Amino acid sequence: MFIRAYxxxxxxxxxxxxxxxxxxxxxxxxxxxxxxxxxxxxxxxxLEYEPxxxxxxxxxxxxxxxxLGAADxxxxxxxxxxxxxxxxxxxxxxxxxxxxxxDSLDRLLIKxxxxxxxxxxxLTSKWPAHLHVDLLPVVQGKGLGRKIMDDLMQLLAxxxxxGVHLGVDPRNTGAIGFYERLGFDRFSPDSxxxxxxxx
Numbered sequence: 001m002f003i004r005a006y007x008x009x010x011x012x013x014x015x016x017x018x019x020x021x022x023x024x025x026x027x028x029x030x031x032x033x034x035x036x037x038x039x040x041x042x043x044x045x046x047l048e049y050e051p052x053x054x055x056x057x058x059x060x061x062x063x064x065x066x067x068l069g070a071a072d073x074x075x076x077x078x079x080x081x082x083x084x085x086x087x088x089x090x091x092x093x094x095x096x097x098x099x100x101x102x103d104s105l106d107r108l109l110i111k112x113x114x115x116x117x118x119x120x121x122x123l124t125s126k127w128p129a130h131l132h133v134d135l136l137p138v139v140q141g142k143g144l145g146r147k148i149m150d151d152l153m154q155l156l157a158x159x160x161x162x163g164v165h166l167g168v169d170p171r172n173t174g175a176i177g178f179y180e181r182l183g184f185d186r187f188s189p190d191s192x193x194x195x196x197x198x199x
Contacts, residue, residue: 001064001139003148006054011047013063014056015039021134023105024171033100037092037109042132043068045084049076053155057135057144065135065144067152071159073124081116088113119165123187127163127195129156149182157198165195 006014015036022028022038029035046054046068057065070076097110119130131152135145156164166184168175170192184194 001057001059001142001144003055003057003144003151006047006051006056006066008051010056010063010066011044014043014047014054014066014068017063017066017134017136018043020136024169025175028105031103031105033104033106034092034096037106040088041109041112043134045076045080046070046132048084049079053152053159055148055152055155057139057148059138064139065133065148067131067133067148069129069131069152069156069164071129071156071161073119073128073130073165077118081118085113085116123165123193123195127165127197129159129161129164129198131156131164131166133166145178146182153196153198161198163195163197165193167193 016039018039019029019032019035020027022042023031028038032038043066050068050070053069053071055067056063092110092113094110094114097107100106131149133145133149133152139145153164165187166179168179170176176194179194182196184196187193187195
């Protein structure tokens with residue numbers, strides 16, 4: 001297994017991994033009526049607008065994990081609000097969400113698509129970058145999660161970011177422990193957001 005820069009041919013694998021880890025670190029497929037939604041919300045925008053800040057872990061020719069980031073969250077979200085979400089809002093109108101099961105993840109994802117999300121300035125003012133990392137079970141516990149995070153955080157620092165933040169599903173206790181071991185702190189005692197200064 002080794003870490004390398006993202007290539008366009010990795011796109012489908014990253015979208016799959018996003019879905020396979022999208023329910024609190026577990027496979028989100030059973031809770032999705034539109035399986036592609038998880039990836040188009042949480043992974044594809046980074047591949048479209050920040051591909052130079054995308055890293056993958058490859059194992060025997062297969063992508064088994066990735067780390068994606070944006071050095072300037074405010075600028076990134078502005079781009080998404082102008083160029084990414086509008087097309088998805090047309091493709092997935094709120095009526096689509098209403099036709100899905102009440103406990104489906106589709107409803108939450110479509111709501112996000114229509115909310116033009118923006119991160120609170122209390123986070124972006126001190127920790128302007130943010131990132132996402134997802135690893136399949138085959139790569140977990142081998143030290144490559146820490147390495148790909150270190151590599152991406154260095155890329156974010158090189159891009160001028162003074163700090164980085166990330167969100168985590170409170171149910172994903174393994175991920176929380178992982179981030180804490182990497183020096184991340186909770187933004188507030190009950191927060192699902194974690195922050196870390198960059199060198």
